[in-house]
Amino acid sequence: MKILLIQHLYFLNGIGGTEKICSILANILSANGYEVEIATNENVVGKPVFTLAKSVRVTNIYDVNLEQKEEIPLYNYKGRNPFLWIKYKIEKKYAKWYNRRLIRRMGGEDKLYQYNLRNRAIAWKRYIDQLRPNLIVTMSIGSLLEITYKNNISVPILDSVNGRPDYDYSNVLGGRKSYLVDLLTMSFSKLDGVQILFDSYREFLPDNFAGECRVITNPIEEVSDTDLVQHSNEKSRFKIVHIGRLDTACKQQHIAIDIFSNLVEKYPTWDLEFWGIGNDVERLKLQILELGLSKRIFLRGFTDDPIAKMKDADIFIFPSKYEGFGLALAEAMSVGLPSIGFATCSGVNELIKHGENGFLANDKMEMEHYLERLMNDSALRQQMGTAGNKMMRKYSLDSMAAGWLGLIHDVINKKSYG
Known part of the structure; x- marks a missing residue:
């Protein structure tokens, strides 16, 4: 049976908790007889930081030819060179003009975002259809949105919620646009199950989620x-x-x-x-x-x-x-x-x-x-x-393994016979 883990950004060269848990989960699944692949989509050269079993495959689906209409980043010069200050001032003015023109041409900031998202989602669907996994685990709701936006994916999908769930889809932390909140919230309806870190986090799941929910905590190496x-x-x-x-x-x-x-x-x-x-x-x-x-x-x-x-x-x-x-x-x-x-x-x-x-x-x-x-x-x-x-000591690798294997077993059976 083939399981695809998706962390669409930051897996290569990443040293954070999500990258570590993704690698641990891949190793657990591989050790229990599953064929495991981790996929990302990032414009970087690098490799996974955390140790992976030899049987775990890592694929970066990034394609330089995939059309993405990008805004020009704005840069504030902080040095003291007056000539560089003028240079960057001119470049910043041009970037602002270009970005306004691009957003207007695309019909708004939300339409620009969805245009780029849709092109990436098409690339993800093409890859998934070729791989033909039996189950997909996304390492964030952002990764789930990347693969499901206007796509029909028939295999069951689980999400690993590495934060408090509302951090993933709401604007509780600030800075997230309303159109993105709507898209991320909608993604939960595509899920067959989620893994959360603490029981108290159940109350932060959106109302449109109707799948299995299991508390599976991160593993901590026991110290005597x-x-x-x-x-x-x-x-x-x-x-x-x-x-x-x-x-x-x-x-x-x-x-x-x-x-x-x-x-x-x-x-x-x-x-x-x-x-x-x-x-x-x-x-x-x-x-x-x-x-x-x-x-x-x-x-x-x-x-x-x-x-x-x-x-x-x-x-x-x-x-x-x-x-x-x-x-x-x-x-x-x-x-x-x-x-x-x-x-x-x-x-x-x-x-x-x-x-x-x-x-x-x-x-x-x-x-x-x-x-x-x-x-x-x-x-x-x-x-x-x-x-x-x-x-x-209660946060053991065995406990994490049992939780994930049980969730996967139940979701696959429910999808098959439900």
């Missing part, structure tokens, strides 16, 4: 009691660590920097360390430079061994605005790090049990207060770290 961070060990320096994409709109690393900057003089043996890459690296570098803290706050870049970095730390800080699950947070808790996040952050407020394995802050001031409590108390760090490790 003897391999946890030992907070009683004597050391000359201590680390607060954060691991994740450098994205201040979501991950809000700038808040962690602001909080730590208020504590540096009082705690001269503590440092703040970030592991990850992303679009906001320059913004964070500038913030650190302006605070004069380049010897206390470090942007370390990409790591292929985040667990090792966590084991070398003392506290995990995770000031995200929103999450689906918070994979890095769960991994930090599994190695025995007490963690701090915001009480309003989805996913984070499911994993952190306030006062047991970490702290949930209501605002920036509270987060600073809780961070200082942990910095001052190694026994509290040990107690919360141990509690976090025990709580993470």
